[in-house]
Amino acid sequence: MRVRGVRVRVVVVLLLVPLLLVGCGRRGGGDHGRDTAGSGRAPAARESGDARDDGPGLGDLPVPDIEIGGSGGGEAATPTQAPRTQAPRPRPTPTDAKERAFRAVARGTCLPVHRNGAEWNVSAPPDAVSCRSARAGLFEVTRTATRSVSCPSGTGQARWSYRSAVTGGTTTLCLNRVWVRDYCVLAEQSGDTISSIGSLTAASCDDTRVPRPYNQVVVVDAVYRAPAGAGADHCRRSAQDNRRYWSLLADDGATLVCFRARS
Template sequence: MQNLPDTGRLGASPTPSPSYTDHAAEPSEPDAGDATETSSPASDPTEESFKAVSAGDCLEVYDTGRGGDRIDWSADVPPAPVPCHIQAAGLVQVTSTTDTTCPTGAGKASWAYTSDVSGETSKLCVTRIYHKYYCVLGKRVGDKTLLGSMTAVDCKAQRIPAAYNRIIHITGVYQAPPNASTRNCAQGPNDQTQYLAWLVDDDKLLLCAKIYQGG
């Protein structure tokens, strides 16, 4: 992430000789003790939820920020997908469900689950979807602000996770122009707002923001 200036044997069997009795054979009743109960394989609902996700799905999940450098997803299992074409729908988009290694960088992450039942690992590669007017978490380090690129937060949250100290309000999401900087965030010739800016999604998007909470 670039902080700009202020993912059987066959064979013949002998034929048995018929036996004869003086009375008709009575049908035998099955012995209940001989019945073998067939149990179905154990299922793992969490694994099934992961496997139900398809590449291209948009999901309403995000990093809460409570895990610090480790993503703490806002849900234990993938929720039902939401329509990607609806404005402001979804906070991540699944880019792959088959890659063993997901892309990394600002706005990219992976969500994995290993089943105790099957022993298999399901992995979703995801890309963050940024929406204007939404808020994310940031951390001031010296004169820079580091972006929690997979986070989302209520802009008016009363508490900020310990790993962060700022709430950042997104003012715009743009296709990144050449030599992008905070000057590209101005919303008019007289806009004197002190913006923050980052390049995300392989430097394809310019994320413009300003501080909402925190010094």
């Protein structure tokens, strides 16, 4: 309660005290003295005369109801605030776990993957490994793109692309084979001749059953910087080496990869 509000009420009460006393004197003490000194009329008759002659007494005035702390210094009313309209939440962007795996692949890293015939052995890229890993299947990522792009298509080079049915986006990885000695790949053999070597494949050197169109397994015997005119004859380790070799030129002709039959 504030001090200004209290002063307003005290002043009003002091102003009303004389009015209340006058009303009490006219209705109470003054009338009583005249009735006892007069002809003995009943006070009720005198009250009727007073009402007719003087009108209603001041004592009947209503006392105004004054609130403490009104306009003279009370608290201001807090205006009603309009309810806040909550902004609509944006719709979540659709996500695709496989697409995230493709887009997480960094250029220059190596993936432990290979082809099983016409298909990759996994549906999404696994975690990258060291490019010096001793693995049957190992590819270096030479390019990444969040769209469909073309990649080199030479020996040991591949394009691995994924189009998301959820987001509609396409991710492309360009890959180049890292050749690791003493690991095996698939081949097609016709009679005594190896007619084709699967440069994107990998296999266990003990496999007896292989996917079509392949029917044989060969071992990576050695990997060299390709000399001029490189071929299978450059795979012999000495003049006394009489084993049979097959070869591929990879890295756009810069690398000679030598193969031999598994023993």
